[in-house]
Amino acid sequence: MxxxxxxxxxxxxxxxxxxxxxxxxxxxxxxxxxxxxxxxxxxxxxxxxxxxxxxxxxxxxxxxxxxxxxxxxxxxxxxxxxxxxxxxxxxxxxxxxxxxxxxxxxxxxxxxxxxxxYKLSPKYSLDQTDTDKALMKLQNFINTYPDAEYMAEANIMAKELTTKKERKAFEIAKQYKTIGEFDYSFLTPAVTAFDNFISDNPGSVYREDALYYKFMASTSLAMNSFDYLKKQRLTDAKSVYTVLKKYYPESGYLKDANKTLEKIDKELQNYSK
The missing domain is CATH 1.25.40.10 (Tetratricopeptide repeat domain)
Structure with missing residues (x-):
């Protein structure tokens, strides 16, 4: 049946x-x-x-x-x-x-x-033209309809796209540092890229990472510099460490950063004699 x-x-x-x-x-x-x-x-x-x-x-x-x-x-x-x-x-x-x-x-x-x-925005590693357009449209919506029932979702999407753009900028700087481990000429662009990232994205979730990698790139640049540049660059690298420790005293990067700082201090002793 x-x-x-x-x-x-x-x-x-x-x-x-x-x-x-x-x-x-x-x-x-x-x-x-x-x-x-x-x-x-x-x-x-x-x-x-x-x-x-x-x-x-x-x-x-x-x-x-x-x-x-x-x-x-x-x-x-x-x-x-x-x-x-x-x-x-x-x-x-x-x-x-x-x-x-x-x-x-x-x-x-x-x-x-x-x-x-927003749906057209690609993954962070690709060209972010559509992400820029989506952010502009979302910001325009947020400004035009500040009391809309969709505001919470619009803000979440805008934050996600902003973070995606930050990650792309961070990964580009990190790539310069990685290449700089084999070709020292990329270390200066790496430090500049991290510096620009930190300046342009003060509230980024990648700020702690950027400070650590800037410190490591700055240290490598100093250690591989001509003698007349070395002292100042070592001092500059040490300043980056100070900022990292100040803002992220519990950072998981500090163990490695402290070991690197010891090497910097040891090198700087040569200039105090």
């Missing part, structure tokens, strides 16, 4: 699906804009954003300037978002806001538009 009911249900479901597909293809091909609007809304409300999107693409130009135009344009933009076509979603939400800046959906559109660009 159970198997018969299951089979019957499968047949009925297939029939409904076939009829739905048949209706969709029929409406998709005809010129009845109202029929397309009604079916697009039906699919959209059911969460079938792929088919809704295709119908909405066809009718959106027909509704420009009409009362339903606002609804159609929002549905179109959001169907792109739900289908994970974030390039088109971001573009369409921007169009929506330009066309309907006073819409009840303006805040949601502004947030989803910014979130679309």
């Amino acid at each position: 159970f198997l018969k009911m299951k089979r019957l249900f499968s047949i009925l479901f297939a029939a409904v699906l076939l009829n739905s597909c048949s209706e969709y293809q029929k409406v998709l091909k005809n010129e009845d804009v109202k029929a397309k609007y009604d079916l697009a809304e039906k699919f959209y409300n059911e969460g079938d954003y792929k088919r809704a999107n295709r119908l909405l693409e066809q009718i959106a130009p027909k509704y420009i300037g009409k009362p339903q135009g606002e609804r159609v344009m929002f549905f179109l933009a959001n169907s792109y978002f739900e289908n994970r076509d974030y390039n088109m979603a971001g573009y369409q939400f921007e169009r929506f806001l330009k066309s309907y800046p006073k819409s009840d959906k303006a805040v949601e559109a502004g947030f989803l538009g910014a979130k679309s660009y």
